[in-house]
Amino acid sequence: MAGYLTTHVLDTARGCPAQGIQIALYRVSGNSHKKIATAETNADGRTDAPILPEGKFAVGTYELIFFCGDYLRATGQTADDPLFLDQVPIRFGVSDGAAHYHVPLLLSPYGYSTYRGS
Template identity: 65%
Template structure:
């Protein structure tokens, strides 16, 4: 089996996929953080391509950065100064060559994640 990484972002306050949310992927190596890719979610709250496809997959530590504040602004969620949630970094490890799915359930005042399938 080859490894790869995907995500899915759901706006739990609005009850729909989070379309147009910018996501960045970083590889973490000790104190070093290397930007690998920037993607935007589609109308289903997913990216049009795998975040980390099998030909680029390596075990190790990674970070997904979800730009929630800009998404909330774009959807007309009433703004605060400053927003409670703006940029959400999720740091996680991938220890084997398999499918890693890291979804984000998002609202203006909270979020949750898990390793999905």
């Protein structure tokens, strides 16, 4: 079985999935970042397909960047300029190329958290 990567965004301030957040995935090697995928969250706060599917998934270091600013403005959660949180980067390592990695973002206007989900 080949591994794959999924993600989703939950708006913890409003208690619901965060729809319409743009996400970029980068492969990181030293100081080099190579964009390898983009996606947008759907009504369930998830991407419609794995952001890194089987066949493209490999051991290494990755970074997800969640472009949260437009979502926070659109939902009326912040009037600050500049925003406290606009782009949220999560850098993580993949050590098992055959596993399912799930890296969610729990978001509010002034804080976030993540974990390795299932």
